Amino acid sequence: MAGFYEIETKEEIPRVVAQVRDAGRIPARVLVEVGEIIDNVRARGDEALLEYTRAFDGVELDPGSIEVDEEDREAAWGSLEEDAAGALDMAAGRIALFARESLGSGWQREVAPGVSIGQVRVPLESAGLYVPGGRFAYPSTVLMTGIPAREAGVRSILFCVPPGPDGEVNGVTLAATWLVGECRVFRIGGAQAVAAMAIGTESVPACGILAGPGNAYVTAAKRLLAEEVKIDLEAGPSEVAVYVDETTNVAYAAADVLAQLEHDSMACAVLVSESAEVLESASAVEAGMTDGLGSGAETAGLSLVRCASRGLSLEFLNVLAPEHLELMVGDAEDLVSEIRSAGCLFVGEYAAVALGDYVAGPSHVLPTGGSAARLSGLSAADFTRIMNVVRYTAEGFEQDAPAARVLAGLEGLSRHAMSLDIRMRG
Structure with a gap:
């Protein structure tokens, strides 16, 4: 049953925001448990990884089998049906295009005779990319993380993917790593x-x-590890x-809501309008x-907000x-400049979030x-750092x-x- 909320004044907005969203706060007990896991991995290395894989995934890995063989990656790609390979290849191309265009280049300017300042982008040496498992396979996440890293120029790219009950990485997910190019894949999760x-x-x-x-x-x-290593963001x-x-095709809106609620029982979906009738x-x-989808559909996270x-x-x-904001109103294009805070903005009734999840181009890690309100989605720039460059001639000095x-x-x-x-004296 969807929750219904009304906003008559600006002062009511924070209250309604708090009510419609589980803010994704990590329970204290989880932080404690994870802290213990980190300490154990720090102290015992692979032995701890094998122990947790046995306990959490129900899989017994041999000490030498944490990493997936290169031949298995190639075989996974070769075993794909033609339509699956074509779809992944199309998505990879679009993601790469967006990554290159968004990365930008350095700059240099002579600000005075003999004085040049500028910046260059320097790729990070290595990137560790996490791909979820669980109820679904996520080959799209392989592409949405690995390709921006590749386009940024990262030399060493590795993926960690939870193994299935058979101890193997999902075949389609593994195949997607082949499109990233040179990388390493490890069958561990969590x-x-x-x-x-x-x-x-x-x-x-x-x-x-x-x-x-x-x-x-x-x-x-x-x-907990953010003080030791750069992280992208906390994607909950x-x-x-x-x-x-009144101009919205409500079937499109309803389908997009269900698509996002499908991810997780904690997912959040909000329909917003000035019209109670449209919301209903x-x-x-x-x-x-x-009803048509059966018991697998998750709907508890839906809220209706009339303003x-x-x-x-x-x-x-x-x-x-x-994370995702769809403008599905008649004058959607006119409102783009009014939106300040969204992980990704989808404009118009055909800009389905599912397209952004798979093929549009921007990373779906948001x-x-x-x-x-303060962070951006994952991009190729996250896999780089900016290095300032200063040049002086004798005249500039x-x-x-x-x-x-x-x-x-x-x-x-x-x-x-x-x-x-010492320089001024020559």
Whole structure:
């Protein structure tokens, strides 16, 4: 049963936001448990990984079988049906295009005669990418994390993927790694996999960045390890907000809501409108679709929010800062500039979130829990760092050194002044 909320004033917005979303707070007990897992992996390495794989995945791995053989990756790709291979290849191409275009290049400018300043992008040496398992396979996450890392120029890319009951990585997920190119794949999951990629074990090398979505335990591990390694973001349960009006095809809106609720029992979906009638109509259609899908459909996370004005609707959406935001109203294009906070914005009734999940191009690893107000989705830039570059000729030094000499004196740093004086004297 969907929850129904009404907003008549701006002051009510924070209360409704808190009610419609489980903010994704990680329970204290999970942080404690994950801390113990990290400590165990740090102390015992591969032995701990094998122990946790046995306990959590029900799989007994041999000490030498944590890593997937290169031949198995190639065989997985070769075994795909033609339509599956074509779809993955199409998605990979689009993701690569977006990654290249969004990465940007460095810059350099001569700001005075003989004085040049600029920046260059430098790829990180290594990236550890987490791909969830569980109820579903996620070959799309392989592409959405691995291809941006590749396009950024990361030399060492590795994936951790939970093994299935047979001890193997899902075949389609494994096949997707072949499209990333040179990389390594490890059949381990959960917080222990994140710890291994951050700390390093006998089999799994430590990485410069951890990226990819996961459950509360994976997210907790990233949080606890953030002081030791760069992380992308804390990507929690899926979220979608859909802004609808009298022009909306409510069947499209209902289908998109169900698509995101399918991910997780903690997923959050919100329909927003100034019209209670439109919301009720969309909810009724969604309920009918749920009946047709059977018991596997998750609908508990749906909320209906009626706002007294368009201004309140837009303010609510910006405060909510959802992972995915669909503008499915008649003048959607005119509202793009009004949206400040969303992980990814989908404009128009044909911009289904499912397209963004798979083939549109931007990574589907996006901020959740309201963090889209301050964080961006994963991009190729996350796999790089900016290095500033300064160039001086003798002419440029002669021009700038006197001012720098004065500032060194003001700060009382005599050796800074000396390093300038020795050049000024020639």
